[in-house]
Amino acid sequence: MNNLTDNLELLTPEFALAGLAFLVFVVDLFLPKDRKGFLPWLSIAGLLALIAGSLVMLWDEEELLYDGLLAVDAFALFFKIFFMGLGVFIILSSMDFVKNKLDHQGEFYGILLFSILGMNIMAQSRELLTAYIALELLSFSLYVLAAYAKGDARSNESALKYIIIGAVSSAILLYGVSMVYSTVGVTKFDDIASALALAAEVSPALWVGVALILVGLMFKVSAVPFHMWAPDVYEGAPYPVTAYLAIGSKAAAFALILRLVAEGFVPAGDRWEQWQLIIAVLAGASMLVGNFVALAQKNLKRLMAYSSIGHVGFILAGIAALSSSSDLASNGVMFYLVGYSITNLVVFAAIISFFNMTGKEMIADLGGLADHQPFLAASMAMGMFSLAGLPIFAGFTIKFYLFTAVATEGLLWLAGLAIFSSLISLYYYLQIIRQMYIEPAPAADGGGDLLQAHPALTQRPSLTLLTVLGSGMAAIIWLGVYPKPLIDTIQAASRAILP
Amino acid sequence: MVDLVWFQLLSAALFAIGIYGVMARRSAVLIVMSIELMLNAVNINLIAAASHMEGIGSFANFDGQLIAIFIITVAAAEVGLALAIILRMFRNKSTVNVDEIDLMKW
Numbered sequence: 162m163n164n165l166t167d168n169l170e171l172l173t174p175e176f177a178l179a180g181l182a183f184l185v186f187v188v189d190l191f192l193p194k195d196r197k198g199f200l201p202w203l204s205i206a207g208l209l210a211l212i213a214g215s216l217v218m219l220w221d222e223e224e225l226l227y228d229g230l231l232a233v234d235a236f237a238l239f240f241k242i243f244f245m246g247l248g249v250f251i252i253l254s255s256m257d258f259v260k261n262k263l264d265h266q267g268e269f270y271g272i273l274l275f276s277i278l279g280m281n282i283m284a285q286s287r288e289l290l291t292a293y294i295a296l297e298l299l300s301f302s303l304y305v306l307a308a309y310a311k312g313d314a315r316s317n318e319s320a321l322k323y324i325i326i327g328a329v330s331s332a333i334l335l336y337g338v339s340m341v342y343s344t345v346g347v348t349k350f351d352d353i354a355s356a357l358a359l360a361a362e363v364s365p366a367l368w369v370g371v372a373l374i375l376v377g378l379m380f381k382v383s384a385v386p387f388h389m390w391a392p393d394v395y396e397g398a399p400y401p402v403t404a405y406l407a408i409g410s411k412a413a414a415f416a417l418i419l420r421l422v423a424e425g426f427v428p429a430g431d432r433w434e435q436w437q438l439i440i441a442v443l444a445g446a447s448m449l450v451g452n453f454v455a456l457a458q459k460n461l462k463r464l465m466a467y468s469s470i471g472h473v474g475f476i477l478a479g480i481a482a483l484s485s486s487s488d489l490a491s492n493g494v495m496f497y498l499v500g501y502s503i504t505n506l507v508v509f510a511a512i513i514s515f516f517n518m519t520g521k522e523m524i525a526d527l528g529g530l531a532d533h534q535p536f537l538a539a540s541m542a543m544g545m546f547s548l549a550g551l552p553i554f555a556g557f558t559i560k561f562y563l564f565t566a567v568a569t570e571g572l573l574w575l576a577g578l579a580i581f582s583s584l585i586s587l588y589y590y591l592q593i594i595r596q597m598y599i600e601p602a603p604a605a606d607g608g609g610d611l612l613q614a615h616p617a618l619t620q621r622p623s624l625t626l627l628t629v630l631g632s633g634m635a636a637i638i639w640l641g642v643y644p645k646p647l648i649d650t651i652q653a654a655s656r657a658i659l660p
Numbered sequence: 661m662v663d664l665v666w667f668q669l670l671s672a673a674l675f676a677i678g679i680y681g682v683m684a685r686r687s688a689v690l691i692v693m694s695i696e697l698m699l700n701a702v703n704i705n706l707i708a709a710a711s712h713m714e715g716i717g718s719f720a721n722f723d724g725q726l727i728a729i730f731i732i733t734v735a736a737a738e739v740g741l742a743l744a745i746i747l748r749m750f751r752n753k754s755t756v757n758v759d760e761i762d763l764m765k766w
Contacts, residue, residue, distance in 0.1 A: 290727050297734050301741060308745050314752040318761050320745045325691055328738055329682055332698035335731060336675055339702045339724075343668070343709030346721055366668075393764045 168224050171233045174215040174241065175281060181207040182274035189267025197266040201256050204270045208245045208252075208277075215241055223657070229349055230288045232420075234657035239495070239650060240284035240416045247409050247502060248277045254510040254629045255401030257517050263309055263399060273405070276302035280413035287424060289338045289348040289374070292417055293331070296381065300327050303410055307398040319397025326380065326390040334377025340370030350425035357429035371426075375440070378421075381414045384477055385446040388470050395466035400516055403462055404509035407469045408502045415476055415498055419483075419491060423658040427485050440481040441575050447474030448582040455589050461512055461522050464589065465505075468548060471586055472501055475579055479563050482570035488655040490570055493563035495651045500547075500559035500640050507633035508544035511537050514626040518617040524593060529602025529611070533618045538597045540630045545590040547637050550583050555640035562648075667708030674701035688749070688756040692742045699735045703728040 184207070185200055192199060215238060224233045252270060259269050279298030286292040304327065308320030342348055344367040345356040357363060376387065383391035395403045426433045451471030458464040476497055482490035514537060515530070516522060531538035547556035560583060568576035605614030612618055621627070640647065674697055681694025710724025750756050 290723075290730060294730060294734070297738075301737065304741055304745065308748060311748055312752065314749075315763050317745065317749045317752055318763050321688060321742075321749055321758075321761060324738075324742050324745055325682070325688070325695070328692075328695045328742065329679075329698070331738075332675075332678070332695060332702065335699065335702040336705070338727070339671075339705035339709065342724055342727070343664070343705060343713075346709075346713050346723075348723060348727070396764050 168226055168233075171219065171222060171224055171226060172231070173218065174211050175278060177211055177214070178207075178245075178274060178278045178281065181211070182271050182278065185267060185271040185274060189271065192267070198256075198260065200267050200270050201252050201259075204274055205249050205252055207274075208249050212242055212245050212249075215245075225287070229351075230291045231282070231285045232287050232657075233285065236420065236654040236657040237281075237285040239654040240413075241281045243499060243502075244277055244280040244284070244409065244413065247412070247506070248273065250506055250510075250629050250633070251401060251405050251409065253625045254404065254506070254513055256625050257623050258399065258401050258513055261517070264311065265309075269306070269309060272302045272305050276306070276405075276409070280409060280416075283413045284416040284420070286417070287350050287420065289341070289350075292421070293334065293338065296334075296414075296417065297331065299410060299413055300331070300381075303327075303402070303406060306402045306405065307394060309402060310399050313397075315397040316399060317397075319394045322390055322397075323394040330377045330380030330387070333373050333380070337370045337373025337375075337377060340366050340373060342370075344370065350421055351428070353425045354428040357426070357432050363432060371436070374421075375436075378414060378418050379443060382411055382418070382473050382477075383470055384443050384473050385450040385470065386443075388447070388450070388473075391470060392463045392466040395469075396460060396462045400462075400509070400513045403465070404506070404513065407465060407509070408505050411469065411473065412498045412502055415480075415494065418480060419494055420658050422480055422483055423491060423660075427483050428660045430485070433483075437481050437572075440477060441572055444474045444477035444481055445575055445578050447471065447477060448579055449474075452582040452586045452589075455586065458589070459523055459525065461524055461527075461593075464524065464593075465508070465512075468586065468589070469505070471582060472497075472548075474582070475560070475563060476501075478567045478572065478575050478579055481575065482567045482572055484570055485660050487570070488652060488659050489566040490563075491655040491659060492648065492651050493559075493566035495654060496644070496648060497559045497563045499647065499651075500555035500637075503633055503636045503640065504544050504547040504555055507540055507630060507637065508548065510626050510629040510633065511541040511544065514622040514630075515541075517623070517626075518620075519615045524596055525600075526603060527593060527596040528600035530597040532602065533612065534622070536627075536630070537622060540634055541597060542594045543634055543637060545593055547641070549587045549590040553638065553641045555637045555644075558641050558644050562644075661712070664708055664712045667704060671701045671705040671708070674698075674704065686757050686759055688746045688758055688761075689743070691758065692739060692746070695742075696735060696739065699731055703731055706731075 219238045222233050259266050276299050279295050282295035286295055304324045307323050310316035344364055380387040448471055451467050455467035479490050479494035547554035550556040550560040564576045564579050602611045605611045678694045678698030682691050685691050706724040706728045710722050713721040746756050
């Protein structure tokens, strides 16, 4: 056992991120009300500095910290950069909304930074308790953010539903941890793997423990049949928080699941194969339920919630296809997470700027958007095409890579199901494009001209949102046409977690 | 020493009562109390397992107690947050009955 304070400097990015969050809280106390607009820029500058710092400091590092509780490796670095980059874009797209619609701007960004810290540690942790604490840091921040519109009963309701479901799922996860601990006496992922592989006969208590841990995590990523909270929470939460829930929290939960499965279950050999089928069934159910129920939605946020449940199904299919013989599935999962997050970011940035202009959130309200806001409509259309998986956009390459991986690993039926549900999803994504480009503009509430009721519709979206839309669209095309550099990075990250 | 299985039975029973409470109670505050019950069932399980476990060398295996301390702390924070959100709900809607908290469905 090495000394616990060895290599502590490798955690500098995390310490600095916590410091940045506290700094935002403190600076917020001293800024006058009209100068709060400084805080998001402070957070963005801090995050960019941290991204650069981590890249310089942690490049090619392969270390275990605290006797193996935390790993500093290519996988952790990849997700760290990814989460902090997402944080930058989420802050950029939430600035206008937070300024105009929410109280207590400073704390919003501080809490957002804390949740990014939780996500970073989730990608690094190699032990159940550490993973749980990091997960709770993320979840607690999200509960607060979901309740952020204090006077709005819908935001309260969404936060109440979220915290109750979140706490129950944490309790289930912890009960699984306690079952695993009481049967094998270890909580580190690699120790669990050797306990699973070595035992002549795995006791039922251990199976129950592993199952409960998986159920707890499935709640967090809202896989069917543990998905019922997601649409309500997404609908009620303030817009940037919905975007963050759909993009960040899911990616972080999948980073944790990926490491847990790759380090804890896959090395157990045929004992992992017994689990593959169960995860594959959950994946198939998520794809079908998410995409079919999305067909009936009228509210944009609920539509995105069900669409994200469908995408969770695709990613879970990749998790089910993980194997010790090849890194194809784990590459596919990470590639999908990146491409899906960027696409979703563009879609949500477009929805947020539409909401900032009109305060409306139904799909029918999008009518005529292409006439007043051609750029917004174009970016939303591009995001929808990418989500549906049409070529030259990121959505095509990520789906192609992931489904190929799933099929190669012997889950051909699941890949077929994924392609089928992907086709179904095309219908509701195209509905939105039809609404924007073909349908006429709806009348304003109580009759009258829409443009007169909402003069903001004739002005261009704010510069920050345009930045997010522009760079997101560029990234979608780039990933759709030339994904090789990203895939090379992802392969290095995969090698760090797979046996 | 009492056999480990009795503790596990107690913990499983408490956990089941907690889940029942979450599903059957109508008041949000009582739901939060039921969640506490679930978390304490986990603590019993962990502490009993740790005290029945053989250590490595001269060290006792006390990971279970450690995890329990963390869970107690996190649970306290969780209740604080949940009560704050319930209070907001009560200010805005004058009810904490979860049957009436139904602005969003399907």
